[in-house]
Amino acid sequence: MGAFSLAATVALRCPTTVSLHRERTSNPMIKRKALLAAGMTTALAAALVGCTNNNGGSGGGGGSGASKSNCTNDIKVKDVPVVTYWGWLPDTAETVDNFNESNDDVQVCWSNAGQGGDEYTKLSTSLESKSGAPDIVQIEYDWLNSFLIQGGLVDMTEHGIEEYKDNFTEGAWRDVSSGEGVYAVPVDLGPVGMWYRADIFEENGIAIPTTWDEYAAAAEQLNTATGGAVKIGNFAPNGAGQHYAFLDQAGAVPFEFDNGNPTEITINHNDDATKTVYEYWLDLVDRGLVGTDQAWTPEFSTALASGKYATAVYPVWYNAHIPDFEDPEAGAVWRAAPIPQWDTANPVQVNWGGSTLAVTTQASDAALATKVAAELYNTEERQKLGVEKGGLFLAMPEMIESDYFKDLEYEFFGGQKFNGEFFAQAAIDYEGVMFSPFSQYYYDESQRLLSEAIEGNMTAAEAADELQKSLETYATEQGFTLN
CATH class of the missing domain: 3.40.190.10 (Periplasmic binding protein-like II)
Known part of the structure; x- marks a missing residue:
């Protein structure tokens, strides 16, 4: 099958987080x-x-x-x-x-x-x-x-x-x-994977990470090799969709809600899994190994286009955004890889968007x-x-398991058949997740508290604890009974 390009046809996905005045x-x-x-x-x-x-x-x-x-x-x-x-x-x-x-x-x-x-x-x-x-x-x-x-x-x-x-x-x-x-x-x-600058990894002799430990190690190597000019990625304060996928992969279950009992809710946003994810990313932030640009901004796109960031842990649909970066660095070579895992013996696939x-x-x-x-x-x-x-x-x-879909070659990515390589199986293996019944409040509070932690005003654990308290208070005020 010939090379395939979505850049001219796909609707570019946008962030799920939006500003909303919180009424109580x-x-x-x-x-x-x-x-x-x-x-x-x-x-x-x-x-x-x-x-x-x-x-x-x-x-x-x-x-x-x-x-x-x-x-x-x-x-x-x-x-x-x-x-x-x-x-x-x-x-x-x-x-x-x-x-x-x-x-x-x-x-x-x-x-x-x-x-x-x-x-x-x-x-x-x-x-x-x-x-x-x-x-x-x-x-x-x-x-x-x-x-x-x-x-x-x-x-x-x-x-x-x-x-x-x-x-x-x-x-x-x-x-x-x-x-x-x-x-x-x-x-x-x-389904979430890792988009990466193959040329940057190759030039610096760094292996493509398959685990989060390897990702952190690669971040240190990149920082040393480039004198801090290239960071491995970005932890956006407003990246709630990405963060939720990270939490799901680590085994966190922030919300349990059943419309059969619509006035009841379980909120568990300060468990060990959540704190592990927050601590991992905020540690990379504190060491200057990842950026903290707001997602879906010109600054973030420019950082990816210019080679300031070497990876974007984003879903399959991000393949349509990358070719549209303005003023991309000459010679940039983008490829896709599976999302890094906490435990390669027990991989967990996650979803963001759709x-x-x-x-x-x-x-x-x-x-x-x-x-x-x-x-x-x-x-x-x-x-x-x-x-x-x-x-x-x-x-x-x-469709996912068809030869037609698995054999699609994506021209901008060197003809890579990333559906067949891993995204198709990732989608089949994804088990599903429970979302909040008050998404906007959750996204707003998550962004506010992670911003505080990024700025050094609280620890990762404190951010998780404060988010738990805020969500419980809001849910109660909305008429929910906490389980």
Whole structure:
């Protein structure tokens, strides 16, 4: 198969952490749904700032509700049920057209309501006002529980979703489940690896690290060999998605939440595993071996482009960002490797990013919407549109394990077949994780306290302990009972 490039087609993934004013309530006895509708939803509608729409604003449906007369696409078959859908992936227009051309009993009316936070603001407003939400909406995994506790998502097990379970990886299915319920259909995943400057490692005679101990040793070697000019990587204060993957790999379980018992939560963010991860990275910071640039900033991209950083421990979708760095260092050679492990005898694969298709409680026909969400990518043609036009690492073993997918060569990376080399197996081996039902508060507090630790105002253990206290206080104020 010829060399493959996603740079011109993929929607560049953006950080899940966004700034949001934290509203608190003084009455912890307030009922969960009422509180979140008035508190969290108002905060989202007022202050959620997400990534800009990479489709150039051509979606046409943003802010106009989910009207079936306001489709970006053309309806191919008249006088049949129409399911409304908000999504932002770059393949969506072609995928929806293909779906509509292939089905004469249902049609999809697609609108782009914005990417990430922009869409979430509109969705939260629609849920609060009880009108204007689409039947199907694209939501990232780590935001599902936040909308779930607003009562905004349908339990798809009531509409036959279980018959599709084997179409998806175990980890992805775990990520869309809560208790006995399933609240979204997985679309894509972000198995984490290590992007690295092969030329820098080779020039300095340093082996590519396979463990975190080796990573720290390589950091020291790079520092010595380059006189501190090159750091092995970056520990971003606002890198909550990355940090959460690190915690998961180390065995931490920061949150336990079951929508079957929606007022109860377990928070365990200062256990040994969490402190091990914090201490590891903050030790590298203290020794000047890694940077602390904010992620998703020009400074961070420039540091990677210029050779200041030799690695980026990021998901598979970061392959689309690297070729777009401005003013890259001449002769830079980028390659991909598996994420370093704590124990190579017991490797743990982790995920960061990816999105889902959820059915909202405002769907006019939840059963039909569930079927459409489950079948939007269920043909080979539409799966290849997702891969080639959308740059998606689909959460479907049928695609992940196919020769077509494993044999894709990525031109910018020297024709490397990194899907087949390790990312495909990493996605299959990923077991899933539990996310917070108040993601934004968690991300904000994590960034605040890690920034304090990076600045030397508290130790790694103190940061974990303070985060635990803050999360417990916030959860209690939101009406949760702590287990």
